[in-house]
Structures are given as structure tokens and as C-alpha cells.
Amino acid sequence: MENFQFCISTNVLFGKDQIENLPNIVSSYGKRILLVYGGGSIKRTGIYETIKSLLAQYEIHELGGIAPNPRIENVYEGVRICKQQSIDIILAVGGGSVIDCSKVIAAASCTEIDAWQMIINRMPVSEALPICAIPTIAATGSETDAGAVISNLATNEKRSFFSPNIMPKVAIIDPTYTFSVPAAQTAAGAADILSHLFEQYFVPQSTFMGDLLVESVIKTIIKYTPTAMAEPENYEARAQLLWGSAIADNATLCNGNKLCPFGVHGMEHELSAYYDIIHGVGLAILTPRWMRHVLSDATVERFARFAQNIWDIACSDDKYEMANQGIIATERFFKSIGIPMTLSELGIGCEHFEEMANHAVETEGLLYAYVPLTKNDVITIYKNSL
Amino acid sequence: MENFQFCISTNVLFGKDQIENLPNIVSSYGKRILLVYGGGSIKRTGIYETIKSLLAQYEIHELGGIAPNPRIENVYEGVRICKQQSIDIILAVGGGSVIDCSKVIAAASCTEIDAWQMIINRMPVSEALPICAIPTIAATGSETDAGAVISNLATNEKRSFFSPNIMPKVAIIDPTYTFSVPAAQTAAGAADILSHLFEQYFVPQSTFMGDLLVESVIKTIIKYTPTAMAEPENYEARAQLLWGSAIADNATLCNGNKLCPFGVHGMEHELSAYYDIIHGVGLAILTPRWMRHVLSDATVERFARFAQNIWDIACSDDKYEMANQGIIATERFFKSIGIPMTLSELGIGCEHFEEMANHAVETEGLLYAYVPLTKNDVITIYKNSL
Structure with a gap:
């Protein structure tokens, strides 16, 4: 700890x-x-x-x-x-x-x-x-x-x-x-909250309690986002999302975890700086591509746990299979709440990827992320998100 | 909420x-x-x-x-x-x-x-x-x-x-x-933490997120107490217990739950006021007896969930069976960490039960507890704890 x-x-x-x-x-x-x-x-x-x-x-x-x-x-x-x-x-x-x-x-x-x-x-x-x-x-x-x-x-x-x-x-x-937040913004907000939670979960070192606490709030956001979109005046759903967002962002849950810059956040900052897109949408698009890119022997256990505890993927000996199922479930969730899941849909092409990647690596500390990201990694993730 | x-x-x-x-x-x-x-x-x-x-x-x-x-x-x-x-x-x-x-x-x-x-x-x-x-x-x-x-x-x-x-x-x-806290005091401290968590869990109304957060810390305390007792200088175990105790007690986890006086706490205050026993020990002794006493059609769902999520009791149609298994597991846990689980072992007899029960009901708000406790309820629970 x-x-x-x-x-x-x-x-x-x-x-x-x-x-x-x-x-x-x-x-x-x-x-x-x-x-x-x-x-x-x-x-x-x-x-x-x-x-x-x-x-x-x-x-x-x-x-x-x-x-x-x-x-x-x-x-x-x-x-x-x-x-x-x-x-x-x-x-x-x-x-x-x-x-x-x-x-x-x-x-x-x-x-x-x-x-x-x-x-x-x-x-x-x-x-x-x-x-x-x-x-x-x-x-x-x-x-x-x-x-x-x-x-x-x-x-x-x-x-x-x-x-x-x-x-x-x-x-x-x-x-x-x-109550009056439209469905699309409710979804983008949820993606933002989830991203904060992933930031605390995909880390070089975490505690037993920290993992359980973060998973608790991830599950809460996944449960209540569709409810809040379908029933905008559902008080309980709105309340859980709102209090969840507050404790997701201020280290309440992850105290004692070894934190580091979160690749997705840094990469998204470039997207919205260049294209002024909605932060949560950019995060949702990049997240599954980032997950696939950083999945390796060093991270597969964590992604398999994520798949099992968050998405109820059955435990199996094939951790890669579990991890991939979890990534697919994550992507499906974002799609199911109506987030456009490609950069192309937002009118973004590859014209600035080089300078955005450079900038992200330089100013967002991506070389010190959970899985360090070089300029080429970032360009690949951007391209896979097109 | x-x-x-x-x-x-x-x-x-x-x-x-x-x-x-x-x-x-x-x-x-x-x-x-x-x-x-x-x-x-x-x-x-x-x-x-x-x-x-x-x-x-x-x-x-x-x-x-x-x-x-x-x-x-x-x-x-x-x-x-x-x-x-x-x-x-x-x-x-x-x-x-x-x-x-x-x-x-x-x-x-x-x-x-x-x-x-x-x-x-x-x-x-x-x-x-x-x-x-x-x-x-x-x-x-x-x-x-x-x-x-x-x-x-x-x-x-x-x-x-x-x-x-x-x-x-x-x-x-x-x-x-x-590190230097003796095993017996480590156990009594853990019982105190668990009691704070039960206080947030056995309530008239709770939130989806609040339940998961409280369960997270309950599981953490149950996991690390035996470790800290067996290896007093295990930093991780001591750290998780210590931070767990801090967030277990200050509403971080249960914000939004409908809280009420906790029967066990109120009943224990009388025990230690009369007999100057260790608070955590008194709580541990009373807890399973309180659980059995308040188990009813109105509370069985909650106790069954507790059994399943905390003690891995298999889900079944017989919720009472599940609940009882959870109560037995709770009692076994306290025994396993060496807490004397009867009042008799502490030299306490029934001589003051009547006035203690009176006092507890009057000053500790036991009539407004999760399951309201009358003077007779309290006396019964004390007697069952002998």
C-alpha cells in the first residue's frame, strides 16, 4: 500500500x-x-x-x-x-x-x-x-x-x-x-466517470480494498446509466450516478493504490483540444482500443479480473480469452448507450495524429502510464479508433 | 437515496x-x-x-x-x-x-x-x-x-x-x-470495525452503491485480520485494516443509506459501562445473538445477501437457511480470531440485565433501530449471550 x-x-x-x-x-x-x-x-x-x-x-x-x-x-x-x-x-x-x-x-x-x-x-x-x-x-x-x-x-x-x-x-x-440532461450527455458523462475509475483500476499496483471499492462504483455506473437515459427523472438512478461521479474522481476509492498517468485521458485531451469534441465521447472511443493495445502477459491478469468482476465473464484458464471478452463487453456497453464509437463518425481524420501524439507523450506523461505509451503507440491507438 | x-x-x-x-x-x-x-x-x-x-x-x-x-x-x-x-x-x-x-x-x-x-x-x-x-x-x-x-x-x-x-x-x-498491537487487541479492533460496517449495512434502506462499498470493506477486514494477527509486522495487512477502520466509521461508504441507531452498539455501551470490558469484544459477542434475534421475514433477504456476498454461502431458495449459515459464519469468524464469545467467559452474569436493558432502550434509541428492540428484546439478547 x-x-x-x-x-x-x-x-x-x-x-x-x-x-x-x-x-x-x-x-x-x-x-x-x-x-x-x-x-x-x-x-x-x-x-x-x-x-x-x-x-x-x-x-x-x-x-x-x-x-x-x-x-x-x-x-x-x-x-x-x-x-x-x-x-x-x-x-x-x-x-x-x-x-x-x-x-x-x-x-x-x-x-x-x-x-x-x-x-x-x-x-x-x-x-x-x-x-x-x-x-x-x-x-x-x-x-x-x-x-x-x-x-x-x-x-x-x-x-x-x-x-x-x-x-x-x-x-x-x-x-x-x-433530470433534464439529454440521453447523449448522460452517456458521455457516464463514460467520463468510468474513465476516472479505470484510471484508478489499471495501475501498476493496487490494494485489495481499493480494487473492490473501484469495482463497486464501476458496477453502479454501468447499472444506472441506461436507467437514467430511459427514465430521465428516475431519482435513484440520477442520484447514484451523481454521487458516484463525486467519489470516482477524488481518490476516495483508490487511496493507497500506486497511481500513474492514464493513457486514455492524455490521448483524449489532444482530441478535444484539436477537435473540441465531448470529453466523455473521446474517452469512450479510445478506451477499448487502448485496452486491446496494452493487453499483454503483463496486464492480462488484470483485464481478466476486470472481465470477471465487472462483466460477469466466466472464469477460465484462458485469461486472454477472458480479457478480450471483457474488452468486447466494454465496447458493447458504450455502443449500447448510444456513443458514436469511431473518430470518423465525429469527422476526425488522421491529419493531426502525428503532432497530437507528440504532444500527448510530451505533456501528458504517457511514458509513465500503466503501460508506457510512445508516440507510435498513440498513433496506432488513434488509427485503430478511426 | x-x-x-x-x-x-x-x-x-x-x-x-x-x-x-x-x-x-x-x-x-x-x-x-x-x-x-x-x-x-x-x-x-x-x-x-x-x-x-x-x-x-x-x-x-x-x-x-x-x-x-x-x-x-x-x-x-x-x-x-x-x-x-x-x-x-x-x-x-x-x-x-x-x-x-x-x-x-x-x-x-x-x-x-x-x-x-x-x-x-x-x-x-x-x-x-x-x-x-x-x-x-x-x-x-x-x-x-x-x-x-x-x-x-x-x-x-x-x-x-x-x-x-x-x-x-x-x-x-x-x-x-x-505492528506492536497484540493479537487479541487486533481482533477486538477488527470486531469494532466490522460492527461499524454492519451498522451501515443492516439499515431500513440502502443504495446499490452503498451496499457494494460496505461489503468491500467488510471483506477487506475479514481477509486481513487473521494475517495481521499471525504476522504482526505485515505492512499491507496493517495498512488495509487501518485505512479500512478510517473509512468504515465516517460515512464515506454509506452516504445515501437511511441510517438508524444500531442495536448492537447501544447494547454494548451498557456492557462496557457496567463491566468495563473491551468494546470490540462486547460487540463481537452480541452480534450473532442480535442477528438471530432480529432474523424474520422482514430481514431475511438482507441476511441472505450478507451470507452470499460476504461468506460465499451458495444462493438457494431457502433464504432462512442462507441467513443462518451467514450468522454461523460470522460467529465462527469471531471465534477463529480468538474472541471469547460468551459473556460468562468475561465474568458477566445476569444481575444487571434489567437495568442495563432499560437504560439502553431509553438512551440509545433502540426503539428506532433497524429492527426496533424493546427492553425484553435486549434482555433476551443479553441472556442468549451468556
């Missing part, structure tokens, strides 16, 4: 109507709020109105229109507002992009350092504005973690950034806020 | 040699330390010397001799020192009793209210001294939770107390500190 440091200080209020606690939460931080949100779905669903009415006594500034794969320009705009308006607390209402964007705004608003420089130089954050996160989709689990991913389309870069000081102080997690 | 609030703000430093971070941790709180510990095992194992040498620049006051089932007198003594010496931080090095005792000292040192009055009136804690907890046994998981249990032998009362403000700020969890 590896040494670890673990601290998730976010105060989680989970469940229907927890939003009623919002005025109490905000009042402990101040009067001036920056409300960050995405494409306006929070207006259609009524969350926006609820927040405005609950916080009628407060000064609310707004930063809407945060797109998936949030851009550094969004961050700059948020920082400008926070500084000009002396914002006391950021209210991040949306998916991972909104919450990630808010995290970097929170940090960059308390310094004179340029936000993109802060990210690429992985600068420490000594101070940040408090964040109250209200997720509206089960996906990244950004509401209870210390990370953010920001894109710079000018340079085709997508970079992650971490600091314990950007972790939300409070998360109001209400499953009913995800 | 039930609504919940969840915040474990403790900064956990887990693993061998994490103690080296102690000076850094302490220095952020101040210069004057109260070192709370138990019967002196920390002197035999060298932890005491390590701490003294790491903190040579600090003013250390000591409160040693905290016994299992910590007494209110210990709390009074700690509060006196904290107030007189203007203590900045409490260093709690020991088992659950040391950490629990430190929590109440931390709270009572910041008020003029009498500590026992604070406990029995469940008074809110607005301020408490910071605690750095260093557990030396895998058992209560008190190092990452907000609860404490204190006994008053004068009144034969054992009461629990909760406040988010008494949760340790930091926990240094080093499995090597548990």
Missing part, C-alpha cells in the same frame, strides 16, 4: 432541495457573488430563477456561456469581473467545465499572475476565492476535487491544474438538477 | 514515516502542545521518543494513562491543563479512547461549560482546540470522524458526543505504529 495524502474538505449537501441552504452558505462569505454558468440550460430548468430568488438580497454578477472544454478566455473574463467587483464568492452552476473554469478564476483573481501562465507553470495557489459548486450533470466530479482542465484553442493546448486551495468549499448536489 | 450532509475535513497523511511532517503541522497552530496518550505503549514502541525529538523546540505538556472507555475525569484533567497552559494544539496518540478523550477536551477547553454537562445535553461546539490524531490501533476510526464516546463510571453511563468542530484537523496514520 502506497503512502498518500488525502483531504476532501468540501462540505457536501446532497439531495433534493438542498439549494434552500444557499443563502446561509453565501452569507458566511460575503455579499458579492459571481454566478458562473454554461449555455443557459440552468435558465430553462429553473435553477437560475431559484438561485436569483433565494439570493435576492445579494449582489450577483454573471459569467454565462462557459462551453465544454472551457477556454482560457472565459477565465480572463471571470478574473476581470472578480477584481473589478470585489467578488466574495463564486457560485459555479453547471458541468465540469463551469466548475473547472470557476476554480481557475478563483485562484487567478487573488494574484497578479496571468492565468494561463499560472496553469502551464503549475504555480502554487496561496489564496483563492471560495467556490460553491452546484453540478448539473454527473460526469467529472469536479465539485469535490482540487483539479481543473482549461483549453487554449489558440495553441491547441488543454492543460490540467491542481491545488487544494481551489477545491470548492461547498457542493450542493441535487439529483433533480440532472 | 436519502439526503445527506458530508464533510470530512481531516487532512490525512497516511503511511510509513509520515510523522516527519509533524513539526510542520504543529508549527501552523502554535507552540504549546498537549500530548494525550494511553497506558504507555507509545513509550515502548518508540513513538513517544520520536515525537519528543521531532518537537524538541516546542512546549509539550502531557496527559497519559487514558484507559479504554475513557472517563470524564480524564477529560476534566485535560481541560485543566489546556486552560492553565494556554495549549495551542492537542496531539492525540493512541486508540479511539485517547482520540475521543482529546476531542472532548478540545471542545471543553474553549468554554466555561462543564464537560459532562456538555456531553449529556448534546451542546453545540462553537470552538475547539485543533487536534492532530495519531492512531496506534485499527479500530474506531476516531481519527477521521466527528464523534467521541465518554464514560462516567460514577453513574454507569457511556455517552456519545458529536460535533464537526471536534474532528481532528490532521491525522497521521502510520501502519507501522500498529
Whole structure:
């Protein structure tokens, strides 16, 4: 069991109507709020109105229109507002992009350092504005973690950034806020959650307990994703996906495992940096191709266990057969929830594979992955995903 | 899925040699330390010397001799020192009793209210001294939770107390500190952990994910307890038990389950309040008797699942048979790890059962348990445990 440091200080209020606690939460931080949100779905669903009415006594500034794969320009705009308006607390209402964007705004608003420089130089954050996160989709689990991913389309870069000081102080997690998430986005979110879990499961060394815990949440996501797609207002399904996403992403389950960069995540970052595709979709497409590519005598036991414990593939002496059945089941699952499972379907060709592969290996630490990936490995996996 | 609030703000430093971070941790709180510990095992194992040498620049006051089932007198003594010496931080090095005792000292040192009055009136804690907890046994998981249990032998009362403000700020969890725990105490600690897990599992309503997570840790404790007893310096076994104990006790696993008072815990509190027996031993003795007593058409499905998933009892149409096999397996497990499985072996007779049962029902909420327990139920379970 590896040494670890673990601290998730976010105060989680989970469940229907927890939003009623919002005025109490905000009042402990101040009067001036920056409300960050995405494409306006929070207006259609009524969350926006609820927040405005609950916080009628407060000064609310707004930063809407945060797109998936949030851009550094969004961050700059948020920082400008926070500084000009002396914002006391950021209210991040949306998916991972909104919450990630808010995290970097929170940090960059308390310094004179340029936000993109802060990210690429992985600068420490000594101070940040408090964040109250209200997720509206089960996906990244950004509401209870210390990370953010920001894109710079000018340079085709997508970079992650971490600091314990950007972790939300409070998360109001209400499953009913995800009732309106369309089936396709529910599926993409599930792929994102599963990818976080695979990241903790396909590692050089894991613990007995860590493996069981990660498998528990993988099984939960696989069980409830089709339910949530078929019955969008099924509270239990939405709730399990949402809480599953929160604990899938913040090391709760895998403490003590020996972690390393996850090949699929790094390769996908390039895809969405170049083509602005949905993160979860890119992850789902790459995952089975990555699994096939890294299957070897060194990994076959793990993939066979995965097949048996997750997909109920019967135990047999032929571990490769078991492993392959598990990979096929994984691919079938993603297809069954309607994810387009080739890059071609997304209009992506091989024109940038060379530079994307170069970039992934250089910046995403793929040489230190569970199975180290060279530039040629990455190109092969991209090509197999066409 | 039930609504919940969840915040474990403790900064956990887990693993061998994490103690080296102690000076850094302490220095952020101040210069004057109260070192709370138990019967002196920390002197035999060298932890005491390590701490003294790491903190040579600090003013250390000591409160040693905290016994299992910590007494209110210990709390009074700690509060006196904290107030007189203007203590900045409490260093709690020991088992659950040391950490629990430190929590109440931390709270009572910041008020003029009498500590026992604070406990029995469940008074809110607005301020408490910071605690750095260093557990030396895998058992209560008190190092990452907000609860404490204190006994008053004068009144034969054992009461629990909760406040988010008494949760340790930091926990240094080093499995090597548990290498010297004797086999019998390792077993009693495991029984304590298992009991916390049963408390989350035998509930009126649970979630798909919650059940899998709780079962994961139950299986881990059952796997590693015999290993840790046979090979006291097996790092992996000690580490899994220790981290298992931490997440077994603080709701990490069961968030969303509908919780209620746990009959066994309440009944055991009376046993140790009257007879000062080891908490884990009392829990182990009562557990299978409680299981048999509450087995009914309403609970048989749950006990059958428990039998199948935890003890690999084959699935069959006869759920009662499955359930009973699971109960027998549970009892056998406790016996196999050397726990005396009758009250008689501890010299306990039926002389106080009547008043103990009365007290348990009145103060431990047993009428609101998974299966409500009346005074007569409790007496029967005690008698069946003789």
C-alpha cells in the first residue's frame, strides 16, 4: 500500500432541495457573488430563477456561456469581473467545465499572475476565492476535487491544474438538477466517470480494498446509466450516478493504490483540444482500443479480473480469452448507450495524429502510464479508433 | 437515496514515516502542545521518543494513562491543563479512547461549560482546540470522524458526543505504529470495525452503491485480520485494516443509506459501562445473538445477501437457511480470531440485565433501530449471550 495524502474538505449537501441552504452558505462569505454558468440550460430548468430568488438580497454578477472544454478566455473574463467587483464568492452552476473554469478564476483573481501562465507553470495557489459548486450533470466530479482542465484553442493546448486551495468549499448536489440532461450527455458523462475509475483500476499496483471499492462504483455506473437515459427523472438512478461521479474522481476509492498517468485521458485531451469534441465521447472511443493495445502477459491478469468482476465473464484458464471478452463487453456497453464509437463518425481524420501524439507523450506523461505509451503507440491507438 | 450532509475535513497523511511532517503541522497552530496518550505503549514502541525529538523546540505538556472507555475525569484533567497552559494544539496518540478523550477536551477547553454537562445535553461546539490524531490501533476510526464516546463510571453511563468542530484537523496514520498491537487487541479492533460496517449495512434502506462499498470493506477486514494477527509486522495487512477502520466509521461508504441507531452498539455501551470490558469484544459477542434475534421475514433477504456476498454461502431458495449459515459464519469468524464469545467467559452474569436493558432502550434509541428492540428484546439478547 502506497503512502498518500488525502483531504476532501468540501462540505457536501446532497439531495433534493438542498439549494434552500444557499443563502446561509453565501452569507458566511460575503455579499458579492459571481454566478458562473454554461449555455443557459440552468435558465430553462429553473435553477437560475431559484438561485436569483433565494439570493435576492445579494449582489450577483454573471459569467454565462462557459462551453465544454472551457477556454482560457472565459477565465480572463471571470478574473476581470472578480477584481473589478470585489467578488466574495463564486457560485459555479453547471458541468465540469463551469466548475473547472470557476476554480481557475478563483485562484487567478487573488494574484497578479496571468492565468494561463499560472496553469502551464503549475504555480502554487496561496489564496483563492471560495467556490460553491452546484453540478448539473454527473460526469467529472469536479465539485469535490482540487483539479481543473482549461483549453487554449489558440495553441491547441488543454492543460490540467491542481491545488487544494481551489477545491470548492461547498457542493450542493441535487439529483433533480440532472433530470433534464439529454440521453447523449448522460452517456458521455457516464463514460467520463468510468474513465476516472479505470484510471484508478489499471495501475501498476493496487490494494485489495481499493480494487473492490473501484469495482463497486464501476458496477453502479454501468447499472444506472441506461436507467437514467430511459427514465430521465428516475431519482435513484440520477442520484447514484451523481454521487458516484463525486467519489470516482477524488481518490476516495483508490487511496493507497500506486497511481500513474492514464493513457486514455492524455490521448483524449489532444482530441478535444484539436477537435473540441465531448470529453466523455473521446474517452469512450479510445478506451477499448487502448485496452486491446496494452493487453499483454503483463496486464492480462488484470483485464481478466476486470472481465470477471465487472462483466460477469466466466472464469477460465484462458485469461486472454477472458480479457478480450471483457474488452468486447466494454465496447458493447458504450455502443449500447448510444456513443458514436469511431473518430470518423465525429469527422476526425488522421491529419493531426502525428503532432497530437507528440504532444500527448510530451505533456501528458504517457511514458509513465500503466503501460508506457510512445508516440507510435498513440498513433496506432488513434488509427485503430478511426 | 436519502439526503445527506458530508464533510470530512481531516487532512490525512497516511503511511510509513509520515510523522516527519509533524513539526510542520504543529508549527501552523502554535507552540504549546498537549500530548494525550494511553497506558504507555507509545513509550515502548518508540513513538513517544520520536515525537519528543521531532518537537524538541516546542512546549509539550502531557496527559497519559487514558484507559479504554475513557472517563470524564480524564477529560476534566485535560481541560485543566489546556486552560492553565494556554495549549495551542492537542496531539492525540493512541486508540479511539485517547482520540475521543482529546476531542472532548478540545471542545471543553474553549468554554466555561462543564464537560459532562456538555456531553449529556448534546451542546453545540462553537470552538475547539485543533487536534492532530495519531492512531496506534485499527479500530474506531476516531481519527477521521466527528464523534467521541465518554464514560462516567460514577453513574454507569457511556455517552456519545458529536460535533464537526471536534474532528481532528490532521491525522497521521502510520501502519507501522500498529505492528506492536497484540493479537487479541487486533481482533477486538477488527470486531469494532466490522460492527461499524454492519451498522451501515443492516439499515431500513440502502443504495446499490452503498451496499457494494460496505461489503468491500467488510471483506477487506475479514481477509486481513487473521494475517495481521499471525504476522504482526505485515505492512499491507496493517495498512488495509487501518485505512479500512478510517473509512468504515465516517460515512464515506454509506452516504445515501437511511441510517438508524444500531442495536448492537447501544447494547454494548451498557456492557462496557457496567463491566468495563473491551468494546470490540462486547460487540463481537452480541452480534450473532442480535442477528438471530432480529432474523424474520422482514430481514431475511438482507441476511441472505450478507451470507452470499460476504461468506460465499451458495444462493438457494431457502433464504432462512442462507441467513443462518451467514450468522454461523460470522460467529465462527469471531471465534477463529480468538474472541471469547460468551459473556460468562468475561465474568458477566445476569444481575444487571434489567437495568442495563432499560437504560439502553431509553438512551440509545433502540426503539428506532433497524429492527426496533424493546427492553425484553435486549434482555433476551443479553441472556442468549451468556
